[in-house]
Amino acid sequence: MIADAAALRFDPFLPWWVVIALAGLALLVAGFALWRGLRGWAWRGLAGLAAALALAGPALEIGSRAGLSDIVVLVDDRSASQNLPERAGQTDAAIDALSRQIADLPDTELRRVTVGDDPDGTLLATAIARAVAAEPDARLAGVIAVTDGQIHDPAMLPAALPAPFHVLLTGRPQDWDRRLVIEEAPAFGLIDQQVQIRLRIEDQGAVPPAMQGRSVNLRITVDGEDEQVFAVPVGQPLTLPLTLAHAGQNVVQIALDAPDPGDGEDELTDRNNSAAISINGVRDRLRVLLVSGEPHAGERTWRNLLKSDAAVDLIHFTILRPPDKSDGVPVNELSLIAFPTRELFLQRIDDFDLIIFDRYRVRGILPPDYFQNIVRYVRDGGAILVAAGPEMASVESLNLSPLGPVLPARPTGRIIDDPFTPQLTQDGRRHPVTAGLPDAPDDEGEGGWGRWLRMAEVDPDPAAQVAMTGAEGKPLLILKREGEGRVALLTSDQVWLWGRGFEGGGPQLEMLRRIAHWSMKEPELEEEALLADVSGGMDVRFTRRTMQDSAGPLVITRPDGETEELALTQAGPGRFAADWTAPEPGLYRLQDGDLRRVLALGPAAPREFEQTVASGEALSPLVEATGGAVVRLSDGVPDLRTVSAGRSAHGRGVARDWIAITPREAATVTGLERRPLLPGWAWLVLIAGLILTGWLSEGRAGRRNTGSGAPPNPAPGPQAGG
Structure with a gap:
């Protein structure tokens, strides 16, 4: 698309103060002539202004513009919570369908942004802010996010966008989940003294009627031993008293029994049904x-x-x-403590x-x-x-x-x-x-x-x-x-x-x-010990201390129940070590022969599974500010349309919902040409013409003044004699 645009520009031949002074002088002369009642004052003033304008060098600047394509940002949420039932398939179908529809639109480009796992959770808002900042506002036609809506950086969400923002929500309306929430847990505790852990069990989403109002079995173990089971209510704060038995790290594992599948719709995941808490036991005084x-x-x-x-x-x-010492000194005269x-x-x-x-x-x-x-x-x-x-x-x-x-x-x-x-x-x-x-x-x-x-x-x-x-x-x-x-x-x-x-x-x-x-x-x-040094992130160095000549392999049980063996190499007398990177946060069980240990990596429960029921609540402010929509993919992938800015960007079609982007019609200047407003000779003709018109105007006025006065004296001639 090509378009031309013209604009008036000035390139003065003399400094601007000279041009302005000349224009001011012309106005001053015209004003004086008007005050004296002289005819032609207007033409003389116009001639002076024309001279000043000619010295200002007016020119037409003509630019050639080429149209730019519109940009649509498509955000693909691939965080861990998007692997819950049906969500991955919904996401794939939506991404494929939208990519095809955007490709069929004329002069429209697709920018795809994928959001993966992060230790701080789903940073979808940060990804949107960065993607939008990388594109010109004049070309942004729309932003579409395919996500479950569970984000962990809502403060980074832009306040507004120059185009509609749509959320295509994965998940199902009947989804529900039960999770264990650790409200407060101490990092340190005194040995043989009681510490307290505050927790609650929370249901989210469309809880089946059969699961409402029922107690839940809560299983508690310390360092993987002596499991205790308690029946506790759902939705009420609980205080768990705990006495630390030894110095060093005490790993407390708290878990819920999964709901019976026969009681209705299964919960979304059991990854948030357990938590691992490390409490460092210290002695008050030895x-x-x-x-x-x-x-x-x-x-x-x-x-x-x-x-x-x-x-x-x-x-x-x-x-x-x-007592057997006999020195004859009476006891009552001794300054000794019994x-x-x-x-x-x-x-x-x-x-x-x-x-x-x-x-x-x-x-x-x-x-x-x-x-x-x-x-x-x-x-x-x-x-x-x-x-x-x-x-x-x-x-x-x-x-x-x-x-x-x-x-x-x-x-x-x-x-x-x-x-x-x-x-x-x-x-x-x-x-x-x-x-x-x-x-x-x-x-x-x-x-x-x-x-x-x-x-x-x-x-x-x-x-x-x-x-x-x-x-x-x-x-x-x-x-x-x-x-x-x-x-x-x-x-x-x-x-x-x-x-x-x-x-x-x-x-x-x-x-x-x-x-x-x-x-x-x-x-x-301790002579027989299994140590785990977490240097940062998921990197762990295992050290097996033993009085034996060999050790290992170390058997590692992952949070999902899978096991792997890790060979240990000798690092010194009685010391065997190995470096290992954990695949994900969670609770790991370690075993070497009769020696067992529990290792907690990451938060008490993975942040991705703190909130699992899909919801557009966190993204609603930006959706409402831009006139977009929150559409559930369980009802099908919506159609994509184009609408003019200011019109509704979503609605219900015959078969399914539709969402829209707004074409921006942006353009860029590809060429620039400057043409003088008038050539030099034309300016001279114009100025001379104005001056001549003023002079002629004054001349005609003088002749009119002469015809209207006293009659002239008669010419001398011969006179008749008498």
Whole structure:
């Protein structure tokens, strides 16, 4: 389509101020002539203005225009919720039909925009805003979106468009869905204290009558174990109390039983019938009881270690005057605190997370019943750490008390006074208590730490793990699980030499901290553990820590029930690792042998399935502002028409609904030509003509004035004589 358009332009020969001054002078002269009553003033004024106009250089600018095609933006929603029943087929049919109809329209181009999955949900409004901004307003004839209407960025929706906006809604009028809504869930919780999760069960859409007013089974598991089932009402807020049993990540899975298919129309999806919540369990305070059998150089080492940790509440007793000591000083004159044995070891023993016996001698301070209660405390989940000295080989050894059966080694009665360098065993290089200790000796025993000077010889329990050895390769650090509890034994009291820097020292505080925290069951120090480090998005690094020589393959169960095996490669002594990318957010179950774990990736429930019933409510403001329509594809794909701007862009035809776009008839300038309004000689003729007309007008006026005056004198001639 070609069209011409003309416009008047000026290209002055002199500066504009000169042209304006000349025009002003012409008007001034004409005004003066008018005031004096002179004829021809108008012609003289027009001549001056014509001269000024000629100097302004008027010209006609003629442009050639070519018509531009109209643009229709077709938005194709391919988010996860569009895979619900029948929606994918409806979308394909609508896209194909509209593409054909737009292609049949003259001078019309199609811009197709596909919206896929995003971690933040369906960003349809953002896609529309970007697509519209990329096209000229003068060419935009319409925007059509094929979607279920569930968008997660309504704030990005344009306030208005220069053309109609139509929504072709997928789904069916009878669609309904039931979902689990987590209203509030804590990120952290104290161990052995109650936390609360607020939730509700919500029905959406056309709920079948058979499903209304019925209770729902709610299934709750923590870390994939001990499932509990409760019947709860629909549509009412619920508070779920929960007690965290261990430190670290506690994965709480909450799920609904799917409705019985025989009760009516099936719900849209069960993907929003469950949620996985990760709650990090933390200890309020670690309560430690430290009992030193006598003052010695290493006593302050333990005290400094435990007092330096702000999360530890320490109670420390040192036995300065045992009952068998007889120095003749009356008891009422001693400034010593009596050891509250009954209160600590009978009444309040379960209040402690760890009991440390530091060079403790059995001297009758604790009766056998108290030791039996300590054994019960260990087997029920408590922790004991024994740091032994020469008393281990004497008749005052704890091994000879009722506590002996739970200790991880038996003394032989021999004290080794030869200096030695602590060495890591093969188990010690794998065990998290000693693995990776700074400056550890190599596999040949070369280099490493400073020496110790004394230790007791013991025979370890076959069920115990020897992590470190000392003189003559004898066990130095022995770790053992006893029932639900743990016991650690250090067969030397020389660890304080490392703290003093003797012969270079060693990692004293780090090793003692690890022993204490392993005894208190800290998750990062478990021998058998499966760790998952989520670095960002769906990328996960699995680390399998074990005392065995091999591990894996790791069996991963996806949210949809499908399983896959992932091979683990050795990343160090007792450590096997693998990198993996999850295909989608959700709850994943991990298993390696008897070790199981639950991993929650992404939000508590996928955002795409928070709202699943198709609705045009979020897009209605833009539809109404542009005169468009919301049409359900369940009634068929609408016809596409063209209408003039300002007319209705939708309606009902004979067979089906129709929607319309508005042709814009936009054009672009393809050529430009400039022609002077008059040639130079024509301007001269015009100006001269005006001036001549003014002069002639004044001349005629002068002749008229002469004919109307007194008669002239008679001419002289001869006179008659008398």
